[in-house]
Amino acid sequence: MADGGVIVDSALDFAGAVAGTAAPPEVLADLRLVTVRYHGFDNLLHEGQLVVHRALAAEIREIFSLLENRGFPIAGAVPIVRYGWSDEASMAANNSSAFNYRLVAGTDRLSLHAQGRAVDINPRRNPVLYPDGRVAPAGAVYRAGEPGVFADGDAALRAFVDRGWRWGGHFTHVLDRHHFEKEV
């Protein structure tokens, strides 16, 4: 789909973007559907959507506009409902997403994704590294300095960190390099 030279990757309405979630109404009330623009790995301008906590909506727009201006490519930003709420399927597709009412992988506590307070960007380029050496998504390789990859000190990482977001690449246990979160 093209609209004025922009490739539309996602054009859901709010109800469609949260359809089938297990989140309670008070959580849904705090969520907003944000439209973002980005350069794809095809060098074309794309438009996608993220479901985020309302307190972070303006910052997400600002950060994506910075990433666009700096030429940081994003493979796609489609609400995870399109992947049947499967983090694994979304990661495997290199999809960027935010809200998902789910637990932290391998634990019984709710992820900040469950409140729309965390966003995952280009997971195949920025895989998770577990202490046992496992990588998610499976088979992904982290190469600092390549397009769409976050690394310490780069402008794309600073777009988040300068606004008080924590980067999963700075976590001490699990290196979650595609993950950014901010508690509000």
Ligand SMILES: [Zn+2]
């Ligand atoms: Zn995440």
